[in-house]
Amino acid sequence: MEKNTLTRRQMVQRMALAIGGTLVAPTVLLESCSFDPDTSTAGPERLAILDAIAETIIPRTATAGARDARIGAFIDVMIRDCYYPDMQEKLNAGIQEIAVEGKRSLGGAFEEATQMDREAFLGVYDAAAADDGSHFFRTLKELTMLGYFTSEEAAADGVLNYNPVPTRYDGCAPVDENTKVFYSNI
Amino acid sequence: MAEDKMHYDAIVVGSGISGGWAAKELTEKGLKVLMLERGKNVEHIKDYTNTNKDPWEFPHRGRATTAQEDRNPVLKRDYALNELNPDWWVDDQDCPYTEKKRFDWYRGYHVGGRSLMWGRQSYRWNREDFLANEKEGIATPWPIGYDDMAPWYTHVEKFAGLSGSHEDMDVLPDSVYLHAMDLNCVEQTAADRIRKAFDEKRRLIIGRTSNIAVPHHGRTGCQYRNKCWLGCPYGGYFSTQASTLPAAMATGNLTLRPHSIVKELIYDKDGKKAKGVVVLDAETNMTYEYTAPIVFLNASALNSTWILMNSATDVWEGGLGSSSGELGHNLMDHHFRVGASGTWEGDQDKYYFGGRPTGFYIPRFRNWDGDKRDYLRGFGYQGSASRGDWRRGVRELGIGADFKENISKPGPWTMGMTGFGEVLPYHENKIELDRTKTDKWGLPVLSFDAQLRENELKMRLDMKQDAVDMLEASGFTNVNGWESDYALGMGIHEMGTARMGTAPENSVLNKWNQVWDAPNVFITDGAAMTSSSCVNPSLTYMAMTARAADYAVNELKKGNL
Numbered sequence: 041m042e043k044n045t046l047t048r049r050q051m052v053q054r055m056a057l058a059i060g061g062t063l064v065a066p067t068v069l070l071e072s073c074s075f076d077p078d079t080s081t082a083g084p085e086r087l088a089i090l091d092a093i094a095e096t097i098i099p100r101t102a103t104a105g106a107r108d109a110r111i112g113a114f115i116d117v118m119i120r121d122c123y124y125p126d127m128q129e130k131l132n133a134g135i136q137e138i139a140v141e142g143k144r145s146l147g148g149a150f151e152e153a154t155q156m157d158r159e160a161f162l163g164v165y166d167a168a169a170a171d172d173g174s175h176f177f178r179t180l181k182e183l184t185m186l187g188y189f190t191s192e193e194a195a196a197d198g199v200l201n202y203n204p205v206p207t208r209y210d211g212c213a214p215v216d217e218n219t220k221v222f223y224s225n226i
Numbered sequence: 227m228a229e230d231k232m233h234y235d236a237i238v239v240g241s242g243i244s245g246g247w248a249a250k251e252l253t254e255k256g257l258k259v260l261m262l263e264r265g266k267n268v269e270h271i272k273d274y275t276n277t278n279k280d281p282w283e284f285p286h287r288g289r290a291t292t293a294q295e296d297r298n299p300v301l302k303r304d305y306a307l308n309e310l311n312p313d314w315w316v317d318d319q320d321c322p323y324t325e326k327k328r329f330d331w332y333r334g335y336h337v338g339g340r341s342l343m344w345g346r347q348s349y350r351w352n353r354e355d356f357l358a359n360e361k362e363g364i365a366t367p368w369p370i371g372y373d374d375m376a377p378w379y380t381h382v383e384k385f386a387g388l389s390g391s392h393e394d395m396d397v398l399p400d401s402v403y404l405h406a407m408d409l410n411c412v413e414q415t416a417a418d419r420i421r422k423a424f425d426e427k428r429r430l431i432i433g434r435t436s437n438i439a440v441p442h443h444g445r446t447g448c449q450y451r452n453k454c455w456l457g458c459p460y461g462g463y464f465s466t467q468a469s470t471l472p473a474a475m476a477t478g479n480l481t482l483r484p485h486s487i488v489k490e491l492i493y494d495k496d497g498k499k500a501k502g503v504v505v506l507d508a509e510t511n512m513t514y515e516y517t518a519p520i521v522f523l524n525a526s527a528l529n530s531t532w533i534l535m536n537s538a539t540d541v542w543e544g545g546l547g548s549s550s551g552e553l554g555h556n557l558m559d560h561h562f563r564v565g566a567s568g569t570w571e572g573d574q575d576k577y578y579f580g581g582r583p584t585g586f587y588i589p590r591f592r593n594w595d596g597d598k599r600d601y602l603r604g605f606g607y608q609g610s611a612s613r614g615d616w617r618r619g620v621r622e623l624g625i626g627a628d629f630k631e632n633i634s635k636p637g638p639w640t641m642g643m644t645g646f647g648e649v650l651p652y653h654e655n656k657i658e659l660d661r662t663k664t665d666k667w668g669l670p671v672l673s674f675d676a677q678l679r680e681n682e683l684k685m686r687l688d689m690k691q692d693a694v695d696m697l698e699a700s701g702f703t704n705v706n707g708w709e710s711d712y713a714l715g716m717g718i719h720e721m722g723t724a725r726m727g728t729a730p731e732n733s734v735l736n737k738w739n740q741v742w743d744a745p746n747v748f749i750t751d752g753a754a755m756t757s758s759s760c761v762n763p764s765l766t767y768m769a770m771t772a773r774a775a776d777y778a779v780n781e782l783k784k785g786n787l
Contacts, residue, residue, distance in 0.1 A: 096625060097629075098625075098629075099626060099627050099630065101630060101631070117285060117286070118286060118289075121285075121286060121292065122286055122289050122290070122291050122292060123292065124292055159626045162625060166623060166624065166625050170621060170622065170623040173621070178620065178621070181625070182620045185616050185617075185619060185620055187287065189616040190281035190282055190287045191282050195280070195282075200615075200616070204278075204280065204451060206449065206450040206579060206580035206581060207449050207450065207580075208450060208580055209407060209408065209578070209579065209580035209581075209582045210578060211409055211410035211411060211413070211414070211578050211582070212408075212411040212414075213576065213577050213578055214575060214576065214577075215576060215577045219635065220634050220635065221613075221614075221633075221634055221635065222577070222578070222580075222615075222636075223615075224452050224615070225281070225451075225452050226284070226287050226310070
């Protein structure tokens with residue numbers, strides 16, 4: 041039975057096994073991942089609204105949600121580093137609109153509302169974005185999903201079949217109700 | 227480099243796919259070889275810095291930043307600009323060029339060159355590929371044929387290690403394979419249906435690739451990680467580092483000198499040969515002269531030509547090889563980014579496991595075996611079938627827990643393919659030196675003036691429609707023919723500009739890849755190509771290099787060089 045996720049130790053063991061007698065310096069394989077990608081300098085208010093939007097799209101269930109994976113900080117970094125000013129303005133205006141309109145419509149801060157209320161509120165934006173690829177919410181949804189499905193938290197919880205060293209290829213494997221998407225790469 | 231020895235038996239300029247082969251063959255035949263690489267060293271495994279990282283270790287999950295985009299206006303046109311292996315693509319600011327017409331030039335200036343990032347698809351040319359120019363009166367005839375190349379294809383395939391299936395087709399001669407990877411279930415069904423629907427004339431086969439899945443010459447083999455272009459610590463694919471460099475080093479005959487930009491060949495006009503090369507040290511800006519009786523130029527197609535253009539300019543204004551009138555001309559690539567995709571309703575209970583490092587291939591069927599079109603030559607397709615991942619959810623309606631659950635499961639099957647078409651060698655498609663612009667080292671840059679022409683544009687109509695027809699004939703639904711932005715160079719298959727030919731009047735190189743005006747200079751990279759076929763070119767460079775190296779050593783021993 042193939043386990044959905046591997047710990048780093050298991051991965052290294054598996055790699056060492058696969059390598060057999062050939063020349064691979066173990067220090068390279070054991071290179072640790074203490075690296076922290078989170079370079080966001082956003083204040084707590086911005087992180088709170090971004091985390092709330094992301095969590096509404098990908099909530100915590102039996103597995104980690106977007107907030108657990110710190111997707112608010114990820115979105116902030118992406119908007120800062122990967123978009124030009126016109127798009128940054130559009131995205132930030134959209135985030136602001138969700139905060140203001142959310143508060144008006146939900147009778148309190150958007151991030152304080154229940155998942156159900158936030159989903160109902162953002163559902164309108166989602167419907168608009170499904171019809172219009174240039175809608176700001178399309179980008180927020182894409183960034184949420186990109187960040188979440190490539191996160192350590194999602195991999196650790198088996199949200200998808202994260203297997204960095206598959207060691208084999210099977211072109212015709214059976215599927216059951218528990219089969220998750222096979223993570224390929226970014 | 228104080229220990230520099232200044233004289234060798236042979237100098238190899240460049241360390242990519244063909245340079246690595248030149249070094250291996252020449253050193254194994256006993257020559258003391260200096261290999262010059264203009265960029266930095268990249269050591270096998272140790273310098274594959276990102277290959278074992280998890281996706282969450284990349285702050286932008288692989289995407290390029292606007293700072294990268296601002297700095298690299300050419301690289302950003304395609305996937306080459308990214309967060310995963312940015313050090314392996316040439317910086318646009320350091321190494322600019324001039325585009326009279328758009329040309330996408332994606333270069334790798336480091337030890338190993340693009341052998342580290344290549345697509346690895348590996349196909350022999352067929353017999354007609356070498357004959358078509360002569361039969362059709364296009365450009366100039368090839369001075370060699372399939373029979374000249376066949377033993378050398380075999381020679382390099384045995385060492386490089388190829389994966390593929392034996393199909394016994396004239397249009398795509400079989401190579402020597404270690405094994406074949408599997409089509410997935412949907413691809414296999416499509417293969418069976420296409421074969422039947424098109425009366426055996428169209429075939430979908432597993433892509434032939436320089437990936438090994440079994441141990442081979444000290445390499446472990448593919449682990450199906452789908453991360454080839456970050457460098458493979460398992461030696462899963464052919465690269466200079468995994469394959470030819472260790473073999474050349476093992477002879478004790480190789481000296482590798484990184485950071486060495488070859489500015490020009492030292493030309494002896496009385497002896498009518500090159501005495502050696504002038505090297506500009508990219509770090510210190512000091513110049514050095516190295517000498518050898520044999521020089522192999524494997525600097526990548528357009529840079530090998532650049533070196534010729536900068537050499538012997540006191541004899542020929544246009545540089546060494548320009549006496550033919552063909553130096554810099556007949557620039558080619560493969561044109562692609564046109565094809566079709568469709569949805570597969572069946573096999574919902576089937577999936578795949580592992581990241582297979584190749585897709586499928588559909589060999590050329592146009593203008594072949596009795597078929598006749600209103601254009602010359604043909605195209606093949608590369609493609610794959612897969613099931614949707616989370617990305618499909620971005621444009622779908624839905625947020626929340628159910629949505630999360632749904633998109634964590636395999637989505638619908640889709641299959642897509644893109645054609646790769648032959649580009650004819652047009653004298654008008656050319657590169658020149660632009661002496662008004664210089665790079666970081668004060669050297670003149672190349673200027674590009676080339677475009678697709680009528681033959682390719684007509685071919686593209688078939689490339690789209692034939693893909694649609696095959697998907698529909700196989701039972702796919704929502705079949706969508708598409709064509710997207712393509713400019714010459716995007717295929718990263720630059721060919722021509724110092725072509726082989728039958729006489730000094732029609733070509734820069736003879737049938738042994740020797741420069742007519744300097745027979746001890748051999749060019750065995752893409753520059754040498756007289757036409758382009760439609761199959762991926764690197765395997766042919768490997769074979770051509772081994773063939774020329776064998777000849778060069780024999781001639782040297784006979785005292786002819």
